[in-house]
Amino acid sequence: MPDRSFLTWPFFEPRHRDWAARVEQVAQGLEIDHTDTDAACRRLVRDLGAAGLLHPTADEGGQLDVRTLCLTREILARHDGLADFSFAMQGLGTGAISLFGTPEQKAAWLPKTRSGQAISAFALTEPQSGSDVANSTMTATRDGDDYVLNGEKTWISNGGIADVYTLFARTGEAPGAKGLSAFIVTPDLPGFEVVERLSTIAPHPLATLRFTDVRVPVQSMIGAGGAGFRIAMSVLDVFRSTVAAAALGFARRALDEALQRVGARHVQGAPLFDLQMVQGHVADMALDVDAAALLIYRAAWAKDSGAPRVTREAAMAKLFATDHAQQVIDTAVQLFGGDGVRSGMPVETLYREIRALRIYEGASDVQKVVIARQTKAAQSEGK
Template sequence: MADLSYLDWPFFDDSHRALAEGLEAWCVAELDHHEPDDVDAACRELVRKLADGGWLRFAVPSAFGGAREALDVRSLAIIRETLGRHSGLADFVFAMQGLGSGTISLFGTPEQQAAYLPAVAAGEKIAAFALTEPDSGSDVAAIATSAEEQADGSYLLNGAKTYISNGGIADYYVVFARTGEAPGARGLSAFIVDADAPGLEIAERIRVIAPHPLARIVFNNVRLPAGALLGERGKGFGHAMATLDIFRTTVGAAAMGFAKRALEEATRRALTRKHGAGTLSDNAVVQAQLAEMILDIETASLLIYRAAWLRDVAGKRNTKEAALAKLHATEGAQRVIDQAVQIFGGEGVTHGSVVEALYREVRALRIYEGASEVQRLVIARQHLANP
């Protein structure tokens, strides 16, 4: 049984404890850690299962079928940590339903929210968030995809996005494009683009080390109605960052889910693997490895749930705290899982073992939603602005 003692921390209320306990029981009954042969089909099935379990309701506000009045970062983090401990793909599916609808929850018109959010919560629409481009990864201000307004108020969308999660299986994409109000970050806007829009092409499916549906998407004169504009024109950079401020914390939570599973596996291995007259757990080196793993997990967990509490309860913008949480949690999880592989020895690098899958699964978390290098810049700039 998973250690849920962290739920006694003052960051949570009884509803969070009930959520964690209920989801843990559901995961034990419904999920496993194996990798599917058909990742697209597996993701569609997981969307359905998460919706049937009621867990996708936490990805949207209650006015549109959600579980809480507003997006609650503590709930999102608990869900991602729990799912991540049981299934990296289930965590991916949940995260993308939240990230791909988050900008709509925060900035959409009532009509946009009604058209998309209930379907996200019910598992009827698969969501995607299209920010990264072939020539602009971490540098969002360098986005080149353009949306030119036409005389009738519509927009013509042209350009390309890459490494888009749920690319190829999504029902819609939240796309960030240049509308030209000003250079750099000040000239971007967000749009909702349905996957069947004429001119939208899945140019390439991208295969990565931990199987997830990703794609490069090309927009060739995709005509968008005026109602596809999401939020204020020219405010797309701020809309994207506000969305990431919520979900960046939960990336750290997913990393901790992976790390906690690795610690469980390594502990079991240490206690049962014969070593001399005893087991690996009697070895001082292994004990030190386990201690370092525990330290990384505990410190990261505190940073994650502090960042979530600041937003949910204190009502504060948590840009620095979310960056601290993501940076420390993802880097720490990489170390934890690497130590688990070391404790397993040859079995740790054998394809199909849990720790080998975790090793591949965790690596992308240090890159997406702001690479570790970017998080360091965010932290430093926030600190220097408020010394």
């Protein structure tokens, strides 16, 4: 039985505890076939939507409850990485629409993604820019009542299976970050091409996309022209904490698996847990799990409490939770011995799942830069 005592922390309200119990119940009943990743994700989106679990991923009023998002990702990740992925992308892919979309844009897409009838994606990363969003080179050129898109996006989650993409392109209102805009794009448009499906150590739907003279109506722009960078950062401000929550879910599962292993495995007639060195490992793992949870739910609570930005708090949560989840899982693998690296074992799967979380939505080194700059700014402002 995983530890649920953290749900009594003052970050949470009764509705969060009720929601966590609901997610746990649904997660236990999910049937996931990992032999076909695309099919598995399509079914997961449908099943999560039918169960009502996708409801928190979108909100017509732009009031996303970050604690609910984090709890959902943590619980789903503890059960299965693809379940977490499918839930997370429904929120990230339409986050810009929830926060900045017009009533018409929200009406067109949010009911579909929230019910599982449509799969969403967030198309930000480019081959040459990576985490340096301000250096994006994909263009959106105004031509009458349309914008014409040209360029490439890569490492796009749900690329190739999504029904709607939130895409960022340079409209040129100003140099750098101030010249980007956000658009709603569908894959049926002429000139939209899936160039390559990308394989990773933990299989997920990922792709490189090419846009050649893709025409989208002016009405597809999300927010104002030139506001794309601010929109992207606002979305990441919400969902970066949820990446940390997914890492926390992986770490909790690794700790649970390790505790079962060292309790059942005997060495010289006694449980492996009786060795002081093993107890030291378990203590370190438990400490990392609780410290990560405190950082995550502090950031989520602050955002839900009305903080306009939680850039530093979210960056701290993501950096610590993902880096330390990697350590927790590595320790679990070590405690399993040879079985820890046997293909298909839970801790081996977790070992592959966790690595990408230290890269996407801002790599660990980028988070350090963000934290340092935000800390210096807070000091200068006397906060």
